[in-house]
Amino acid sequence: MPNQKGFSTISDLLPSQPDDEAKNGDALATEKPPHQPAHTQEEENSIEHRVQEIELAQIEEETSNRASNSGLPYINLFGFPIGPETLGLIPEEEARQNQCLVFFNDDHQIRLGAVNPDLPGIHDIIANLQHRHTNTQIILYTISPHSFTNASRLYKNVI
Numbered sequence: 066m067p068n069q070k071g072f073s074t075i076s077d078l079l080p081s082q083p084d085d086e087a088k089n090g091d092a093l094a095t096e097k098p099p100h101q102p103a104h105t106q107e108e109e110n111s112i113e114h115r116v117q118e119i120e121l122a123q124i125e126e127e128t129s130n131r132a133s134n135s136g137l138p139y140i141n142l143f144g145f146p147i148g149p150e151t152l153g154l155i156p157e158e159e160a161r162q163n164q165c166l167v168f169f170n171d172d173h174q175i176r177l178g179a180v181n182p183d184l185p186g187i188h189d190i191i192a193n194l195q196h197r198h199t200n201t202q203i204i205l206y207t208i209s210p211h212s213f214t215n216a217s218r219l220y221k222n223v224i
Contacts (some may be wrong), residue, residue: 124209132207137182142168142212149222155190157220163187164213167194168206175201178208178216 089144125176132139149172152160155177159167163186165179175194179187191203208216 072199079142122210126211126213128207128209135182135207137205137207140168140176140178140208142178142208142216147216147219149219149224151224152216152219154194157217157223159186159190160220161215161224163190164210165190166213166216168216173202174204176204176206178206178212180208180213182207182209 081088090186111207112184129139142149145168147166147168148170154167154170154175163184165187166183167175168178169176175198176193177187181187187205191205195201196200
């Protein structure tokens with residue numbers, strides 16, 4: 066029933082109670098909370114997927130900030146096409162040990178991505194690449210662990 070201001074009261078919105086329960090005062094005691102429908106498996110997967118996307122975006126943002134603070138360029142290699150001949154410039158074992166890989170190579174440049182560009186092993190790899198590829202500019206980039214993991218899966222194509 067509308068009140069003086071024309072609004073319904075909360076009791077108008079609640080479902081009516083059976084008279085005998087209301088009289089005995091048992092209405093609240095026997096009433097169960099409304100059932101919340103459970104999320105379907107598809108909805109759960111979608112929610113989990115979205116949370117993962119947000120977490121990965123945060124990691125990539127943190128990596129980009131870290132690269133900027135260190136004066137190095139940043140790249141997200143997720144979905145980046147890397148040929149086996151390019152990836153093969155660093156042996157897989159050495160790449161995994163130092164969490165770095167070559168993601169671009171032409172006659173003038175080799176671009177190397179590293180999760181931790183300050184590792185001594187990275188400097189050794191750069192020196193080795195420079196020795197083997199004279200007159201080629203080596204550019205070091207900062208990449209996230211996620212980028213490295215995804216890109217390093219391409220080693221299965223290296224012969």
